[in-house]
Amino acid sequence: MDRQEIENKVWEILDNLGVIEKENEKTIIHFEEIDSIQLVSIIVDIEECFNVEIPDEYINPEFLFSFDHIVNVVAELLHDPNTATS
Structure with a gap:
């Protein structure tokens, strides 16, 4: 991707x-x-959409630091075989 x-x-x-x-x-x-409910919803939606697991350290408001930050984290997780969910 x-x-x-x-x-x-x-x-x-996000839209x-x-x-x-x-x-x-x-x-x-x-x-x-x-x-907090929307934050969890965003995390779950990203995990389901991209079939990755967001590490616990990202499950906080700073994860939404910027759009580019979110995209960078997702791109990094997609390229790390240890973050793919079964």
Whole structure:
């Protein structure tokens, strides 16, 4: 899976919750609108969509530091055979 495909799927996951938008070519995640249930939902949706397991250290609001950060983490997990789920 290439980076653009990852970006598209992550965008879709965040957009479904209404917590992301483009503003002047910049992607903005509305952290203040994300509660703990939505954070868990985002993590679960990413795990299911990409068939990876997000390590516990990412299960916190800092995981949503930026759109690029999320995409980078997913890309890293996709290329690490130890993170694939069965």
